[in-house]
Amino acid sequence: MRSALPASLRSMLRPASAFARRIPRLRDRWRTVRARRAFERATAGPAWLDVPDLERLQASYPFRPEYDYGPEATRARGCERRAALLSRWxxxxxxxxxVLEVGCGEGMTAVAFREAGAQVFASDVEISRFDIRARESGVRLAAMDASRLGVRGGWADLVVSFEALEHVPDPGxxxxxxxxxxxTGGLIFLSFGPLYLSPWGLHARRSIAFPYGQALxxxxxxxxxxxxxxxxxxxxGFVNGWKPGRFRALWEGAPRSLEVISLEVSRDESHVDLIERYPSCFRDKTDRFEDLIETSIHVLLRRIV
Structure with a gap:
């Protein structure tokens, strides 16, 4: 259906419409600028809030939806994770x-690789969540610590790990x-988060409704x-508490046998109003503002020797 507005008027309104679409982004950017300024200017002050503040914040935020572990959701998540890797291939x-998957959870990401024709070995410290579909698909499943993988050296063409490295006690x-x-020549893909100091890094969605509880x-x-x-x-102890910079040092100080192919860091700036409101609490936990908004890391490495 054609617009009733004359073409000349539509042409005049187009720039205004484009600007209107930018307003939310500009507003969010300004909120981040204000929060950063408050953080950088924070002086000695309270490192923690009090229990009445906790009760008020809890009442101010709705609980987020439960993480879906249903059969359809886990299958879809497995396919999405494989697609995320292939987009960076x-x-x-x-x-x-x-393919070796480390920290496989229910094992449905491993199933996505298996259904694509790969031989797959999947591991996790906790085997109770292994999905029967993973077992029936031909994926080899085993209970193993990420620091002691029970596979021979050089076995895998690809090692993947999703949403696990923030939980591992010794990521190095x-x-x-x-x-x-x-x-040699094989790839390692690590995708993980939320990082500890980011809004939801506490990993406590069932008990704490508001973001940044661990900092406040x-x-x-x-x-x-x-x-x-x-x-x-x-x-x-469910999370290791590492900051982004400490993870970054892993890639920068990686053995000469590894090279970084790609590195992406996701950010969440939707709750910076709390940083602006309580800057001394956040400054007590880190000197780097980005530690508070960098929420997940996606790194692809290649073994070169």
Whole structure:
């Protein structure tokens, strides 16, 4: 259906429409600028908020939807993760025939690779979540620590890990094991988050409704509050607490046998108003503003020797 407006008027309105679409982005950018300024100017002040603040924040935010572990969601997530890797696949690189997944969870990402024709070995420290479909697909599943992978050196054409490295106690050791397990010329793809100091880095969506709980309140206060409310609280050791810079040092200081093919860092600036409101709490946890908004890392490496 053609517009009733004359072509000349539509032409005049087009720039205004484009500017209107930019307004939300400009507003969000300005919020981040203000939050950064408050963070950088923060002086000595309270490192933590009090329990009444916790109760007020909890009442101000709705709980986010539960992470979906249903059969359709896990299958779709597995396919999406494989597609995310393929979108970064180096030009000219051969398809992976042998794939090792580290921290496989229910194993449905491994299934996506298996259905594409690869021989797949999947591992996790906790095997109770392994999906029966993963077992029936021909994926080899095993309970293994990321720092001690039970595969021979150079077995894999490709090592992948999704949403796991922020949980591993020793990411450096895990990376070394991945490098040992992949053949020369093979690839390692690590995609993980949310990182600890980012908005949802606490990994406590079932008990704490608001972002940045780990930066605003001591863990023991959050745990006591959650249990008082009858909600499950995951122990602090569930995540390793690493900041983005510490992960970055892994790639920069990687053995000479590894080269970085691509590195992407996702950001979440949608809750910077809390940084602006309580800058001393955040400055007490880090000197780098980006630690608070860099939420996930996606790195592709190649073993060259």
């Amino acid at each position: 180096p030009r000219g690189a051969e398809p992976a025939r042998r 050791r895990a990376l070394s094991e991945c490098a040992r397990a992949v053949r 309140f001591p863990i023991e206060v959050l745990e006591t509050f959650a249990r008082r409310c009858g909600r499950e609280f995951i122990p602090p």
